[in-house]
Amino acid sequence: MFFINDQFYSKGDLHQQFERFDQMNVLRDCRKKRIAVCTNNVFDALALTLYIKENGGSVVPIHAATPRDAAIRVAHKSSSHILLFENFNSPILMINDRVEKQGVLVQMSSGTTGEPKCLERSWEDIQEEIDSYNKSLPVDKGTVPIIACPISHSYGLISGVLTALDRETNPIILHNLNPKYVLKKLMETPNHLLYASPAFIDTLTKLSPQDFSFHNVMTSGMLMSAKCLEDLKSKTNRVLQQYGCSEAGCIAINPDVQEPHEMGFPLGHFTLKAGQDKNDPKEVIVHGKRKVIHTNDIGYINDSGSLCLLGRRDDMINVAGLNVYPHEVEEVLLKAPHIQEVVAYKKPDAFAGERVCVQFVASSFMEEARLRDWCVKQLAPHQVPVEYTQVEKIPTLPNGKISRKLVGEMMGC
Known part of the structure; x- marks a missing residue:
């Protein structure tokens, strides 16, 4: 049915x-x-x-590394x-008299742009996503998903595990995320579809042997740089x-990525509204059968019908009335010699309203004047950062995402 690291678990194991x-008394009437x-x-x-899904109950997966x-x-x-914590032998009861009206999957938003929110999706919605996802996924039944990301999040749980089980394919769920071990599993499974974050995929790419090739790689979560x-x-x-x-779960899939900002085509149960071209981007709005979702992402639909993202509306930097998308600044700096990582963010400015600043990681010391000259030659004046801070590591959220x-x-700021 599925592997966890090297251990196979059958339908019989799951039934037991x-x-x-x-x-377990606490799971009676779990619906x-x-x-x-x-x-x-x-x-x-x-x-x-x-x-819990089979019994129509509601579940709240919490990342395994979370302290008690x-x-x-x-x-x-x-x-x-x-709350069932660790070995489930000592359940923690909460003071709550409410009775669930329908079974839902409850997840916490990443908190990339603010306080994490509690979000609920019915199992009916999730099955609709699974059906639509599998119709759009361009792989055959023999392709083995290798899930190198947490299954407490929808990317790993729904896109990785549940869609594979629905296709009657045995996924490999990797709890051991040592890059050498992950590469070993990929080599042992030639016809694979790797699910991982862009940062982890980049690490695997850099550490992989010269003669190694990934078969299929799925990325999600944040824009990958052009160099990566x-x-x-x-x-x-x-x-x-x-x-x-x-x-909403998965909204669109790009079956063959040529440019990082091309997110692909909407799944069949959604329609999308966004800008009509790069010069007139708008918020991406998702229309489903039962709800309309304002994503807070800025993008447009290109001539081939693919959704293209420019960034988060909250991350956009307004310099004297002119919009700056952080990803465009980062792409320019990532092409500079010795630069390894960059994050652009906004800083209040008394004259321009906001200005662009950057943190960066480099393989050697970089003079600010040198980076400024690099940017002046390749960016519009309002896009050029006013501050450059070299750091050993750019801070991230627990899920690995960068929060500007x-x-x-x-x-x-």
Whole structure:
């Protein structure tokens, strides 16, 4: 049915685990309850999620690395009745008298642009996503998904695991994310589809042997730099990219990525509204059967019908009435010698309203004047950063994403 690292779990193993859950008092009438789960045991976590889904209950997956007190806070915030932590032997009961009206998957938004939010999606919505996703995914049944990302998030759980099980394909879920081990599993599985974050994929690309090639790679979560994509494409049969949000799951898939900003074509159960071209971008609005979602992303639909993203509306920098998209500034600086990572963010300015600043990681010391000269030659005046800060590591959120808001706050903006 599925692998976790090197261990295979059959339908029989899952059935035995379901029988164990049937005997747990706290899981009786789980259809009426909301159950939070946080454990390092990936099989327990996945089996419980599938059990609750099958019984029409509600589940709140919490990242396995979350400490106990933090997991309790998430359980409270998500209105859970029970928190099953670590080995499930000592369930933590919450004060909650509500009765669930329908089974839902509850997830916390990433908090990239603000306070994380509690988001709910019905199992009916999720099955609709699974059906539409599998119709749009350009791989055959023999392609094995290798999931090198947390299954507490929809990218790993829904796009990676649940869609594979629906295709009756045995996914490989990697709890051991040591890059050497992941590369070993990829080499052992030639016909693979790797699910991972752009940053981790870039690490694997750099560490992979010269004669190694990825078969299929799926990326999601944030825009990959042009340089990273170029390196990846040189070692990959096909690079895919998906775009989504916590409220809707996967929204679009690009079956063959040529440019990082091309997110691809909407899944069949959605229609999208955005700008008509790069010079007139607008917020991406998702229209589904039951809801309309304002994504807060800025983009446009190109001539081939593919959604192209320019960035988050909250991240956009308004310099004297002119919009600056951080990704465009970052792409220019990433082409400078010795630059390895860059993040552009906004800083209030008394004259222009906002100005562009950057943090960067480089392989050697870089003089600010040298970087400014580089930018002046390749960017419009309002796009040129006013501050350049060299750091050893750019701070990220627990899920690995970069928060421009967090970087700006750390720099006193």
